[in-house]
Amino acid sequence: MADNIARVFADAIAPDPTRPLLTWYDDATGERTELSGATLANWVAKTANLLVDEVAVGPGDTAGVLLPPHWQTAAVLLGCWSAGLRVADTPGDVEVLFAAVARLAEADAWSAGERYVLALAPFALPMRQVPAGFADYVSEVRAHGDHFTPYAAGGEELVERARRRAGELGIARDDRVLVDTGVYPDPVDWLLAPLAAGASAVLCANLDPSRAEPRAATEKVTRALT
Template sequence: MVTAPHPPAPRDDRPRHVADLLRLVTRDPGRPRLTWYGDDHERVELSGAVLENWVNKTTNLLVEEFDAGPGTRVVLDLPAHWRTVVWALAIWRTGATVVLAPAEDDATTGAVGTRADVVVTTRPDRWAGTRAELVAVALPALARRFGADLPAGAIDAASAVMTYGDQLGWVPDVDPEAAALEDGPSTTTHRAVFATTVATGGAREVVDGRLGVPGSLARLLTLWSADGSAVLLAPDVATGLDADPDRRARLLQSERAS
């Protein structure tokens, strides 16, 4: 008895790690991939090529300054913001672990800093006295320096990142089973971070910063994994748009986003 050949299994083109993701978003290098609406009417647009450029520079800093790689724990003490996205992608590109900072009034801050290798923060004084190396991040797009006195040995990201190469240097191999994200007691591996649900291919969607850093990152990865793009709103901007439906409709129309 002759049977028909089985059809080939569907191809799964979803990224399995950050390197895959960056190759995907740069296939059309000039296409907007992340548009940020921040406070003070700030709008920043990153094409695939520009996003990759920022990630490469930041990855090079992490590897060259801190020997970042699998097992390195990097605390992100940053709000939902386009710079936070770049730092998270760069940390994952080295194979290291993103550790989300505890809440403002959480008494475990000192303990987290003691177990961290690097802290990337807008509030370096909060982490003074811990064993971690400090990187101070200025959030405004045009900032060229942190703008405040830094603790001894802290790196000013606003000036330091720009001194690193646009092309990625040597980076360690990523262990897919190693921890990629720590959020309190919850830990997610690199493999699981990229096991995202594929959205409609090529969609451009608004991502609400009120989801917080983990929620925003998860949504962005889902969109990019499906060859989409995102408009990321600062929490206060999202709240303001809720109160002004006409303004929200204009933004959606101008960004061609859903």
């Protein structure tokens, strides 16, 4: 049984890397982005390589993450865990900080060696104007390698939490889980619990209640968390 996040992620992809693993909707913008396991793994590997090769961090170091539920947030978090980093969401001293452009004011409370900003734009478009003191995550991460061998240590407690939450939320293997991210903003719920159960996720931001039922039918949802 997998005992770290990287192995949980690998096991979730293994049966069919081409199947949709994470589908993202934002009803405020009309955006829909679908990632197969292979595509998400590519983003995760690039993120881990960015951290190791450019930021020069590794096991025992800490990343600050000021990001809402989003498919790019999934890549950042899984990349951090693959590189053996701890993830913090409360202000402190960290080696690297990832912040959404909408939360830059909060970043002032953090001490970080390297800072990356995410616009979270549709199609992962790069930022036209990058705030001073930050690098654009999307622009920087694309230059890094598509393959990364994850560090094996760490994350056991998170894996146990994810498995426990999957049971509490009624998520089973091969489920297609629709998640209202406004109700379930914790990445243990919207990201790790489905992965730990061997399920795929349909993440919905700013969910329009009138769209939930037809979307569930279109996406062949078997479990809804709304």
